[in-house]
Every structure is written in structure tokens, then in C-alpha cells.
Amino acid sequence: SGLLCFEEPENGIHPFRISTMASLLKDLTNDFTDEELPLRQVIVNTHSPILV
Numbered sequence: 001s002g003l004l005c006f007e008e009p010e011n012g013i014h015p016f017r018i019s020t021m022a023s024l025l026k027d028l029t030n031d032f033t034d035e036e037l038p039l040r041q042v043i044v045n046t047h048s049p050i051l052v
Contacts, residue, residue: 002038010048018050 004025010018025042044051 003041003043005043005045007045008047009044010046010051015050018048022051 009021013021025044029040029042046052
């Protein structure tokens with residue numbers, strides 16, 4: 001299994017891209033068919049209401 005941590009990712013990307021990034025992370029953690037990508041957990045520290 002894998003773990004990916006982000007601290008306030010909204011500070012590094014354009015506001016219109018935040019929801020796209022959240023969807024991508026969700027897809028990566030829910031894809032159990034790819035054995036090369038064992039990402040299963042994502043921890044995000046944010047103040048963005050879009051990510052919450």
C-alpha cells in the first residue's frame with residue numbers, strides 16, 4: 001500500500017484546478033487493478049472549502 005500527503009495544495013495550483021486534482025486523487029486511490037501503483041491512502045491538510 002502507499003500513502004501520499006499534501007499540505008495545503010490549494011497554495012500551489014490555480015483555483016479552477018483544485019476540483020480536478022481532487023478527482024484525480026480519488027480515482028488513484030480507488031483503482032485496485034493497477035499493481036504498479038499501490039496508492040491507497042491520501043492525507044490532505046487544507047483550508048480550501050473545495051477540498052473539504
